[in-house]
Amino acid sequence: MAITSSTTSIIFSIFLILGVAISQTEARAFFIFGDSLVDSGNNNYLATTARADSPPYGIDFPTRRATGRFSNGLNIPDIISQQIGASESPLPYLSPFLNGQRLLVGANFASAGIGILNDTGIQFVNIIRMPQQLEYFRQHQSRVSALIGAANTQRLVNQALVLMTLGGNDFVNNYYLVPNSARSRQYNLQDYVPFIISEYRKILLRVYDFGARRVLVTGTGPLGCVPAELAQRSRNGECAVELQQAAALFNPQLTQMLQDLNSQLGSNVFIAANTQAMHIDFINNPQAYGFITSKVACCGQGPYNGLGLCTPLSNLCANRDVYAFWDPFHPSERANKIIVQRIMTGSSEYMTPMNLSTILAMDSEA
Numbered sequence: 001m002a003i004t005s006s007t008t009s010i011i012f013s014i015f016l017i018l019g020v021a022i023s024q025t026e027a028r029a030f031f032i033f034g035d036s037l038v039d040s041g042n043n044n045y046l047a048t049t050a051r052a053d054s055p056p057y058g059i060d061f062p063t064r065r066a067t068g069r070f071s072n073g074l075n076i077p078d079i080i081s082q083q084i085g086a087s088e089s090p091l092p093y094l095s096p097f098l099n100g101q102r103l104l105v106g107a108n109f110a111s112a113g114i115g116i117l118n119d120t121g122i123q124f125v126n127i128i129r130m131p132q133q134l135e136y137f138r139q140h141q142s143r144v145s146a147l148i149g150a151a152n153t154q155r156l157v158n159q160a161l162v163l164m165t166l167g168g169n170d171f172v173n174n175y176y177l178v179p180n181s182a183r184s185r186q187y188n189l190q191d192y193v194p195f196i197i198s199e200y201r202k203i204l205l206r207v208y209d210f211g212a213r214r215v216l217v218t219g220t221g222p223l224g225c226v227p228a229e230l231a232q233r234s235r236n237g238e239c240a241v242e243l244q245q246a247a248a249l250f251n252p253q254l255t256q257m258l259q260d261l262n263s264q265l266g267s268n269v270f271i272a273a274n275t276q277a278m279h280i281d282f283i284n285n286p287q288a289y290g291f292i293t294s295k296v297a298c299c300g301q302g303p304y305n306g307l308g309l310c311t312p313l314s315n316l317c318a319n320r321d322v323y324a325f326w327d328p329f330h331p332s333e334r335a336n337k338i339i340v341q342r343i344m345t346g347s348s349e350y351m352t353p354m355n356l357s358t359i360l361a362m363d364s365e366a
């Protein structure tokens with residue numbers, strides 16, 4: 001018995017050592033920053049109402065359990081992980097299971113409710129705002145460093161893929177949170193957008209300073225077209241005008257800012273994903289993408305199933321694959337797959353300066 005267990009532990013140790021060597025040469029690490037569109041469960045560990053840890057969330061996830069992802073199944077980081085050949089999706093940074101070898105896969109720092117600005121999502125109280133997500137990135141690097149050394153850690157971060165998804169909440173859960181919000185009295189929309197873009201730029205430069213060299217930055221979707229806004233701000237099912245205007249101002253300025261950063265840095269570090277265009281395809285023509293509706297959420301209540309939260313008491317559709325929206329704000333797993341498909345192989349209409357498959361191919365030749 002004693003011999004067996006010590007043999008097992010030696011074999012296990014060898015496996016661990018080999019594991020380190022193998023994962024350094026295998027799939028690149030993947031780090032995720034942002035809001036509920038990319039949160040994989042950090043908020044489960046926090047005292048906040050911004051959470052997705054009870055059914056029917058996760059109803060189509062492999063485990064059929066709610067994980068904290070704001071999806072019926074996989075979310076965008078999960079699908080990107082699969083596409084880049086990662087062994088598993090990066091765990092939420094707050095997960096107690098994120099240790100040992102798993103640190104080398106990367107980490108997900110995202111937290112539902114947050115935005116570019118510190119006071120976005122203030123009503124969710126205890127969420128991981130951007131300065132803290134960046135602080136966790138720093139902590140993660142020192143934990144990796146303890147495992148594989150500083151030089152290997154630097155390389156791991158330089159070679160990693162980073163995903164940043166921010167901005168929607170700076171409108172929905174800040175500027176437009178309440179009618180006549182403090183922020184909307186401080187700035188008109190034309191001035192607010194350049195302000196949050198300049199704050200976003202500072203965040204991106206910090207990610208660069210931490211060693212990130214391939215950063216995929218998504219714009220906002222068509223904010224006014226989600227079931228929640230159709231229910232609250234639309235009279236006849238047309239996308240809510242102000243939020244559409246906000247997205248129309250924000251997305252091109254974001255792409256421009258990323259292009260300027262790249263020219264300053266002399267390298268295509270930042271890659272813009274035009275998620276607005278990706279969504280509009282199936283919002284304007286849901287049938288062409290196999291959806292029966294892009295207006296009604298699968299899970300919710302009230303007009304368009306767009307009011308309140310998705311809970312065990314909500315209406316729930318039978319087939320999640322035929323709904324573009326899973327809940328009042330978040331795309332279904334099938335919509336997420338369409339979005340990631342565009343990120344991977346989309347033309348220049350969707351991806352600036354190039355799509356992710358081109359990036360991966362270039363990096364593997366480097």
Ligand SMILES: *[C@@H]1O[C@H](CO)[C@@H](O)[C@H](O)[C@H]1NC(C)=O
Nearest residue numbers: 116117118119129131132199
């Ligand atoms: C957000 O908070 C961080 C750290 O607390 C601070 O450094 C930064 O200036 C704040 N940003 C704004 C726009 O107030």
Ligand SMILES: *[C@@H]1O[C@H](CO)[C@@H](O)[C@H](O)[C@H]1NC(C)=O
Nearest residue numbers: 344345346347348354355358
């Ligand atoms: C991906 O981007 C590359 C470079 O821009 C382009 O040549 C290729 O056609 C794109 N993939 C698809 C499927 O459009």
